[in-house]
Amino acid sequence: MANKLIVLEGDSQKADLPSDVEVISPSVYFSDETYQKSRKYKLVNLCKSYSYQSIGYYVSLLAEARGHKVMPQITTLQDFKFPTLVKEDAEDFEDVIQQALKKQGDDKLELIVCLGNVEDPKLSRVGSLLFNLYQVPILKAVFQKKDKWQLTQLKPLNLKELPEGLQGIMKQSLEEYLQGKNRLNKSYSRKKFDLAILVNPEEQTPPSNKKAIQNFVKAGEKVGFNVDVITKNDFAKLIQYDALFIRETTNVNHHTFKFAKKAASEGLVVMDDPESILRCTNKVYLSELLSAHKIPTPKYYIIKKDKLSQLNTKGFEYPIILKQPDGSFSKGVKKAKNEEELMKVLKDFFQTSELVIAQEFIPTDFDWRVGVLNKKPLYVCRYYMAKDHWQIVNWKGAGSPEEGDADTIAVEDAPKALLDLAVKATSLIGNGLYGVDIKQRGKKFYIIEINDNPNLDEGVEDQVIKQNLYTSIMQEFMNRLL
Known part of the structure; x- marks a missing residue:
């Protein structure tokens, strides 16, 4: 676990702060080799100013260079240079702000936010919102009401600028932030x-x-x-x-x-990890990646919006599957029975995407799902098609989706070719946790998708190895930290 640091300037070090946290000056942080050699520090920068080239600015800059987890970060400090961006962020949360401030009596409100906490519990949601957007230890927000409430000012404060009545909240907020809220008791x-x-x-x-x-x-x-x-x-x-x-x-x-x-x-x-999300959530990328490495998949075509008028559909066999590049959980996937339906679906999909995947339809009673963790098979499931439907999930209507049944088999009882294909495919993505969807036609297997965020439900994927499913994944996290 990382060591906890608070960096303070001058007489501010006399402030009432958590007793179990090391408090040092900027000069000590800059020069002491202890803080240069180790990356295992979590640091709260409470200097007097964060303006460009100030002492506080350089504390955050050096912390990031040393690999320390520092708050505030340089990118956060840069945001305060652009007031229009601040106002645009506030507009994204218009409903939250209007709802929280609707009972305010005055037309102006100054709100001090201490690491997400505020004095008035009724405004706690606004405090959390502002802290999530702008992560600085102490934040002053000014709202004014004309036709509606508007955020007119947002700036960092230092400890000396903190009103005396909020010092207790600041100390408690530091304790919660550094120790982890909800674990203190x-x-x-x-x-x-x-x-x-x-x-x-x-x-x-x-x-x-x-x-x-x-x-x-x-x-x-x-x-x-x-x-x-x-x-x-x-x-x-x-x-x-x-x-x-x-x-x-x-x-x-x-x-x-x-x-x-x-x-x-x-x-x-x-x-x-972000690389796995990028690679797995885009079906165009996946299709090209698997094809380049000669991983068996159903036949597919990439259809471009600007080339739709030139599309030659003579090689298509119907029905054909059409996929939006970034769909998930069977969403953004349609089946076209003929050319008329094909064009209708393409027109719909092209409203939000420049590319669409057209894929050969392989009808099966179930899809294989192989869970792979760090390039090793973890579990094997069979997901059966939803009743009277060609997918495992039927998203019809506005109600809850209908799902097919599922069963799980022991990894050692699964076909070796199935497991080898899943491991080979996921190795192209990374060494994380993946769920590989595979169709079987005869004795041949074809990759349909690789999911970076696979289902792990109690009563389904854990049917065979029970609690070991959860322990194996948690142990993988631990192994990577040790």
Whole structure:
């Protein structure tokens, strides 16, 4: 676990701060070899100023160069140079701001945010929101109401500028931030490493059900982690962890990718890593990658929007499968029975994408799914097609999707060719956790997709190896930290 540091200038070092944290001056941080040799530091920069080329600026700059996890980061400080960007970010959360401030009596509100915490509990959501957007220790936000509430000013403060009545909140906020909120009152002793599991409680079809998440927490604690379940609102807390496990459906244009990139840049062990998300979520990339390495897949064609008028469909065999490049969980996948349906689907897909994949349809009763962890098979499932449907998930209508049955077999009972193909394909992506969808026609196997964020549900993928499924994944995180 990283050592915790607070860097303060001059007489500010007399401030009321957590007792179990090392407090040093900028000059000591700059010159002492102790802080130059080790990357294992989490640092809160509480200098008087963060302006360009100030002492505070150089503390954050050197911390990043040394590989320390520092808050605030240089990129955050740069954001304050562009007030228009601040206002644009605030507009993205218009509803949150209007709802939280609607009962304010005055037309002006000054809000002091201490690492996400504020004095008035009714404004806590706004405090968390601002801290997630702009991660500095102390933040002053000014809102003014005209026709509606608007964020008119946002700037960092130092300890001397902090109102006296907020010093207690600041001390508590530092303790929570450095130790990990929700762990302060636990009775068990501190473990060596901290792991966060990212979930979305509102997701309709999450990659892990609630019982599976509970199993991951137990398994993580068993192998030596302090485990927290976090959501997208906890982005600012990533710096306090050593590992991140994403159990929310991933996409590049999504906060899950932002979490993965942030975690990787901070030196956390992360699954799914950002490279795997990039490679797996785009079906055009996957198709070309597998083809280049002569991995068997159904026949496919890449159709370009600007070449649609020149499309030669004579070689197509119907029905044919059409895929949006970044669909997930069988979404963005359609079947065309003839050329008329083909053109209709293409017209729809081309509204949001320049490319579409057309793929040979291989009808089967089930799809194989091979779970691969660090280039080794972990589990093998058969996902059966939804009733009266050609996919394992039927997204018809506005209600809940209908899913087919599933069963799991022991890895050693699965066809060797199936396992070898899955491992060979995922080795082209990385050494993380993947779910490989494979069709079987006769004795031949064909890769359909490689998922960077595979389903791991209690009662399905764990049918054979039970709790070992969860322990194996948690142990892999631990092995990469040791």
